[in-house]
Amino acid sequence: MQPLDISSINQLAESLILEAESMFGPRIGDWNFLGVEINERGPCLMYYSEGDVTISLSTKVLQDEVQLVFQLAHEACHVLHPSQEYPSFTKHETTNLNEGISTYFSVYQLNKTGNAKTAIQSLMSSSINYYRAYEVINGLLQKDVLAIKKIRSIQPRIDKVTSENLVASGVTISALESDFLLKKFE
Secondary structure, three states: OOOOOHHHHHHHHHHHHHHHHHHHOOOOOOOEEEEEEEOOOOOEEEEEOOOEEEEEEOHHHHOOHHHHHHHHHHHHHHHHOOOEOOOOOOEOOOEHHHHHHHHHHHHHHHHHHOOHHHHHHHHHHHOHHHHHHHHHHHHHHHHOOOHHHHHHHHOOOHHHOOHHHHHHHOOOOOHHHHHHHHOEOO
């Protein structure tokens, strides 16, 4: 792995956000994306009082390209539909739908580098809740590649999606899958 600098990581983040938007619809415009931070708080989004948000990645990404792609793709997807609103700072419970979309996008990106199988095995053994959310989203997108765009056209803030929104989107989904996706992520 070549040494990484924050400039190249920020370029990759911008590229991933654009790709996520093309797959899942445009980002919500209430937060201003500033770039990537690397520290011990990540991976997560960091919200700042001025309406700015950053992607915070763990220091593991500096030594592990698979971790870099997985974490960065996951958080880049979260940038599209942050769980907090600005300027109210209302925080919504993160749902399985939200985490499933972001985990799907991470695996999708790792598939390009041949590392998806390893990532899926890791999820199955150490992050089963992420794996389950990923599996339902993967199945949904196999049936309808535009499913997330359709859902977000009804309710762009993914953590606020309701069963009524799913019906209105026209996405074919079972009641069991719907119930699972709309539950709080544990």
